[in-house]
Amino acid sequence: MKKRHESPDIDWAHIPFGYIKTDYNVRCAYTNGEWGEIAVSDSETVDLHIAATSLHYGQEIFEGQKAFRGVDGKIRIFRPEENAKRIIESAKGLNMVPLPAERFVEMMEMVVRLNERFVPPYESGSSFYLRPLEIGTTARVGVRAADDYLFILFGTPVGPYFPDGFKPTKVVIYREYDRAAPCGTGRWKVGGNYAGGLVATMRAKREGYSAVLFLDPKEKKYIDECGAANFFAIKGNKYITPKSNCILPSITNMSMQQIARDMGLEVECRPIPPKELREVDEAAECGTAAVASPISEVYDSDNDVHYVIAKDGKPGPVTTAIYEKLRAIQYGREPDVYGWMHEVKL
Ligand code: PLP
Ligand code: COI
Numbered sequence: 001m002k003k004r005h006e007s008p009d010i011d012w013a014h015i016p017f018g019y020i021k022t023d024y025n026v027r028c029a030y031t032n033g034e035w036g037e038i039a040v041s042d043s044e045t046v047d048l049h050i051a052a053t054s055l056h057y058g059q060e061i062f063e064g065q066k067a068f069r070g071v072d073g074k075i076r077i078f079r080p081e082e083n084a085k086r087i088i089e090s091a092k093g094l095n096m097v098p099l100p101a102e103r104f105v106e107m108m109e110m111v112v113r114l115n116e117r118f119v120p121p122y123e124s125g126s127s128f129y130l131r132p133l134e135i136g137t138t139a140r141v142g143v144r145a146a147d148d149y150l151f152i153l154f155g156t157p158v159g160p161y162f163p164d165g166f167k168p169t170k171v172v173i174y175r176e177y178d179r180a181a182p183c184g185t186g187r188w189k190v191g192g193n194y195a196g197g198l199v200a201t202m203r204a205k206r207e208g209y210s211a212v213l214f215l216d217p218k219e220k221k222y223i224d225e226c227g228a229a230n231f232f233a234i235k236g237n238k239y240i241t242p243k244s245n246c247i248l249p250s251i252t253n254m255s256m257q258q259i260a261r262d263m264g265l266e267v268e269c270r271p272i273p274p275k276e277l278r279e280v281d282e283a284a285e286c287g288t289a290a291v292a293s294p295i296s297e298v299y300d301s302d303n304d305v306h307y308v309i310a311k312d313g314k315p316g317p318v319t320t321a322i323y324e325k326l327r328a329i330q331y332g333r334e335p336d337v338y339g340w341m342h343e344v345k346l
Pocket of ligand 1: 228245248251
């Protein structure tokens, strides 16, 4: 299909984190024991059997990553190889057939190239969000894994995940909800985890919080993560972040840990009890969509305790420095010393 070039009528600096239609998506089907050719589509819908395992038994996994138009005009995707590895783990977790990593990266590059006109300009501060997903497509009524799968990858231009951008927000702990079970699917990027967290998430939004801070589902003793992002805190010279097998291994968090080490901070990945929030200097949610979103306060609703972290309501200096450094690498303002940026040749 022909790549289109005219510039879309979009106010790039003011787009939300939402869906904007682009020109093309790419798809790859697994049938008869093998992955087929990558197909380019201009349709926004899928034709799915009413008994497909993804519709009934939740065989659905996804990913999220961003491509950035750099200061030099080049387009680069942030660490797509890590998303490729993670979705392979998610596939294994739901007994699905994993897409080979090279094919995943190729599909990401194709979506960027085909929709280049939707990759926001450098100056806007917006980016191009890439959403890969895989679903089981075999018709089944008995509970069994599918034999056939469909992998789809689309992209859409996005602005900040939280409407106020890099401004501290409040998060809340509710012990009556979990997003995933102990030894369950929390470590994979499975649609069901988000469905499981929706009642809590929608309640948090109604009550004025940006997110739920979930505790470990086994003992409710330690902080796990937010509904759509990991958690980290700055305590003196330490970057502390939860260790748990119920949280998604965040690529942003992993990258920020590297940046923190290079800034001379010590990184501790360990269980963090909510009470320790009294002793932290800064805290944030981190993820592809959230980047680093500072937390001003954690409200422990069951114990009616307010852990006020950003007393002046401003982002802390360490979180700000880590955020700025990551952004500078992603937009090509600073050398990519870690080899994180994957250039898409146009
Ligand atoms: N945790 C959850 C539940 C998420 O949905 C996300 C978003 O992808 C993250 C953490 C952050 O992961 P990453 O930094 O790889 O985007
Ligand atoms: C991401 O950060 O990429 C996410 O997937 C979070 C959310 C939008 C589900």
